[in-house]
Amino acid sequence: MPSSVAPSLLPLKASGQNMAPINTSAVSIQRVEKTYPNGTRALLPVDLNIQRGEFVTLLGPSGCGKSTLLNMVAGLLAPSCGSISISGELPLANAKPRANHQRLSFVFQEATLMPWARVAANVRLPLDLQSVPRAEAEQRVGEALKLVGLDKFADAYPRELSGGMQMRASIARSLVTDPSLLLMDEPFGALDEITRNRLDDELLALWRAKNLTVIFVTHSIHEAVYLSSRVIVMAARPGRVVDEVMISPTIARDEAFRVSTEFAAFAKQLQDALLRASVSIEDALA
Amino acid sequence: MTGIQAQRFWLPMLVATLLIGLWQWWVTAFDVPQYLVPSPLVVAQTLVNDWALLGSALVVTLKVTFLALVCSVLLGVLIAFAFVQSPWIETAFFPYAVLLQVTPIVAIAPLIIIWVKSPTASLVICATLVALFPIIANTTLGLRSVNRGLQSLFRLNRATRWQTLVRLRIPSALPYFFGGLRISSGLALIGAVVAEFVAGTGGTGTGLAYQILQAGYQLNIPRMFAALVLITGAGVVLFALMGVLSKWALGSWHESETRPFE
Numbered sequence: 390m391p392s393s394v395a396p397s398l399l400p401l402k403a404s405g406q407n408m409a410p411i412n413t414s415a416v417s418i419q420r421v422e423k424t425y426p427n428g429t430r431a432l433l434p435v436d437l438n439i440q441r442g443e444f445v446t447l448l449g450p451s452g453c454g455k456s457t458l459l460n461m462v463a464g465l466l467a468p469s470c471g472s473i474s475i476s477g478e479l480p481l482a483n484a485k486p487r488a489n490h491q492r493l494s495f496v497f498q499e500a501t502l503m504p505w506a507r508v509a510a511n512v513r514l515p516l517d518l519q520s521v522p523r524a525e526a527e528q529r530v531g532e533a534l535k536l537v538g539l540d541k542f543a544d545a546y547p548r549e550l551s552g553g554m555q556m557r558a559s560i561a562r563s564l565v566t567d568p569s570l571l572l573m574d575e576p577f578g579a580l581d582e583i584t585r586n587r588l589d590d591e592l593l594a595l596w597r598a599k600n601l602t603v604i605f606v607t608h609s610i611h612e613a614v615y616l617s618s619r620v621i622v623m624a625a626r627p628g629r630v631v632d633e634v635m636i637s638p639t640i641a642r643d644e645a646f647r648v649s650t651e652f653a654a655f656a657k658q659l660q661d662a663l664l665r666a667s668v669s670i671e672d673a674l675a
Numbered sequence: 676m677t678g679i680q681a682q683r684f685w686l687p688m689l690v691a692t693l694l695i696g697l698w699q700w701w702v703t704a705f706d707v708p709q710y711l712v713p714s715p716l717v718v719a720q721t722l723v724n725d726w727a728l729l730g731s732a733l734v735v736t737l738k739v740t741f742l743a744l745v746c747s748v749l750l751g752v753l754i755a756f757a758f759v760q761s762p763w764i765e766t767a768f769f770p771y772a773v774l775l776q777v778t779p780i781v782a783i784a785p786l787i788i789i790w791v792k793s794p795t796a797s798l799v800i801c802a803t804l805v806a807l808f809p810i811i812a813n814t815t816l817g818l819r820s821v822n823r824g825l826q827s828l829f830r831l832n833r834a835t836r837w838q839t840l841v842r843l844r845i846p847s848a849l850p851y852f853f854g855g856l857r858i859s860s861g862l863a864l865i866g867a868v869v870a871e872f873v874a875g876t877g878g879t880g881t882g883l884a885y886q887i888l889q890a891g892y893q894l895n896i897p898r899m900f901a902a903l904v905l906i907t908g909a910g911v912v913l914f915a916l917m918g919v920l921s922k923w924a925l926g927s928w929h930e931s932e933t934r935p936f937e
């Protein structure tokens with residue numbers, strides 16, 4: 390956070406903490422739902438509390454509202470009902486832009502890099518938009534690029550990079566602001582499986598090293614098991630949360646975990662939850 | 676120069692040489708009189724002999740063309756910016772931009788020449804009217820064709836309207852703008868020539884169109900051809916120049932200007 394805003398924010402935060410008990414919740418979603426003006430119910434009311442340091446995955450088929458929910462947490466989409474608060478701050482709907490810096494970053498489905506700018510300039514963008522001094526920004530960009538192993542490609546254009554490297558640049562851009570909350574919308578969906586597995590590993594390492602809270606959207610059961618500490622299972626038509634599965638393996642999350650019986654058991658649990666949801670909707674239709 | 680670039684230059688040159696050779700042979704073999712179709716050799720001779728006259732006429736036409744192109748870029752970009760600021764402005768004014776495009780310049784040029792005192796200014800206005808529309812249409816489209824994800828990213832980072840315009844909308848619009856510029860450069864030249872045909876400005880400081888008219892009255896067909904060659908040549912050079920400009924601006928990143936296999 391820029392040092393210039395700290396003095397004005399600190400007393401506010403201190404008084405807030407005096408009034409409320411110490412809050413470890415990173416995101417609190419209360420009765421949030423989304424209905425589009427044409428009447429489509431994209432998401433039935435959802436209650437979800439995410440603790441600091443959790444890796445929560447929203448898992449479900451297309452149209453289950455998982456991206457909608459993520460966009461509402463980011464503040465890109467307004468909920469039709471309910472409220473979302475981040476780190477105990479004001480609900481987003483009431484928050485004025487620029488007033489409070491939620492230290493939140495978003496990684497999109499595609500790398501969404503600016504094709505006309507070199508990798509370093511792409512990663513620097515969030516800092517430039519917040520008018521961070523150039524020297525400080527350059528240093529933070531260098532650190533972020535090193536973190537994702539792209540320090541040698543700072544001067545490359547996005548089109549010169551492979552899909553996986555573009556995604557790494559996109560992740561570096563999201564980390565450069567030093568967020569505490571990372572929102573990821575199917576970030577590795579367009580990559581081949583080998584690259585995807587490698588990026589999953591790198592993401593887990595970053596999550597641990599940076600003590601991040603992550604909300605991750607995917608439709609891959611395997612990715613959900615491998616990455617998450619908790620999986621929220623969702624179903625479509627209408628979009629809703631149907632189940633919640635804690636993933637707490639007794640062995641380390643590495644290549645061996647991917648082929649372990651424990652992994653398979655978690656995967657089956659998620660698959661069953663997804664199947665139950667789709668069967669129950671077919672029953673309702675029949 | 677790589678093989679492909681060399682081909683791009685030599686293949687059209689080969690076609691030109693063949694066609695000109697055929698033309699020269701046809702005129703000589705069938706003894707076609709000069710006042711009907713002059714041979715390429717005679718046209719070239721006229722170009723050299725009448726250079727004092729034709730050269731200064733070329734300068735006049737080019738001056739009008741460049742001024743018109745600059746005017747249409749400035750105006751067109753400003754109008755496009757206005758259009759993307761609010762859908763209201765675009766809905767209200769876009770039909771008039773189309774009106775501008777579909778009105779034949781030959782029909783309104785006499786009016787403009789009557790209204791505007793300075794001959795150069797009236798010619799520039801006519802040519803600008805012809806060249807303006809592609810810039811407006813393409814730049815508007817470009818300013819709108821912004822990647823949705825990047826737009827969200829800018830919103831998440833609380834970018835101001837100005838930051839979004841300068842850092843996102845304008846770079847996104849550049850490829851479209853240059854597409855429009857290439858069309859407009861040709862149109863500006865056509866506009867300049869057509870307007871001068873209608874205006875028929877006499878006396879000193881006349882352009883190539885006037886030379887063609889005069890040469891026509893005098894049945895000086897070789898000079899007509901020479902002037903025509905200059906106009907066409909100017910058009911090709913102008914188009915190539917816009918290509919170079921576009922390559923310079925987009926070459927490092929845009930698909931249209933980068934070679935697929937490197």
